[in-house]
Amino acid sequence: MTPKLFAPFDLAGTPLRNRVVMAPMTRARNPGCVANALTAEYYAQRSSAGLIISEGTPVSPEGQGYIDVPGMWSSEQVAGWKRVTDAVHADRGKIFAQLWHVGRMSHSSLQPGGAAPVSASSRPVASSSKSFAFIYREDGSRGTAEPSQARPLETAEVQRVVSDFVEAAQRAREAGFDGVEIHAANGYLFEQFLNPVTNDRTDAYGGSLQNRARLILDTVDAIASRIGSSRVGIRLAPNNRQFDMPEYAENEASYLYLANELGTRDLAYVHLNNNFSHGESALDEAFLRTFKRAYGDVVILAGGMTRESSLRLVEEGVIDLAAFGQPFIANPDLVERLESDLPLALPDRATYYGGGAEGYTDYARAT
């Protein structure tokens, strides 16, 4: 019998040919912030995934933290992305766009008018070699930079950010995406609001857990009412510590609150990113089961997934879909390799970000 992982799946009305998902991965190969022919070729090569989630695509220039990343705020960008979705659909693939706002993980040189990046508060990102924006330097070269001091969004501006997400979701649909994934993981804007250490607000978006989660739920609701809830997914990283996101007492409670709330909204899915998949604070199976029970709908899991773990977790119903990141970089035919139990090629980290075809579209198929 076909293992469940390779069996078709109905994702809230979007038919997937298997339950293997390509996780969102920024590749930063788009000067001008527009997806191009090479981007289309890269995604088309990976279209046997049941579902592709695009690299994070900023909803506005304000939402950018890294140069050369294709965005979703202009008609030129929509036309660029249309090449990608057409190429994926030509091979019967499905693709969601990951909508992104980095919040304080930005640099004033990337911001309109050289302004300060925005966040929930003015708490700076602690200095670390791992917490950087990626910018064009004054001499035109590319490089990392410490994030600039952010300013808290005014209460009245918060709804403007929500609207930026709604407009980007609409554009994503115009560009042919089957749906959108709200990027509420990995230390960016939504986590900066959710985490009480980075959110010291005294308005309706700060203080209680319900208030800190409000931006996430407002955005989900606003996008769902524009493009339909079945076209909306969301990514969360309940154990994220990346980019100076300190631990807090209500961490688990926050995510179970979100699970309950999101579970009433008929979304396409919740996508959990297990950020410490190889470390001691990995999301354990007990948490996954509790989360799934509270949410009650489709759960995708990413982070250190292997053939063995994905087959088992999907078979046992702990999760519904299994997402792979790095394995998809080096194995365009990952699904076929998993199905035939063929060895996987290893990706070259040196070509994860930036550059051209090398390390991007030149990984060979084995099948």
Ligand SMILES: Cc1cc2nc3c(=O)[nH]c(=O)nc-3n(C[C@H](O)[C@H](O)[C@H](O)COP(=O)(O)O)c2cc1C
């Ligand atoms: C090069 C690279 C870029 C990434 N970019 C994103 C991104 O844009 N959005 C996101 O949510 N996660 C991003 N991630 C995280 C992946 O989606 C995934 O969760 C992570 O790599 C763990 O899965 P893996 O062990 O299968 O690689 C990125 C990871 C890598 C390696």
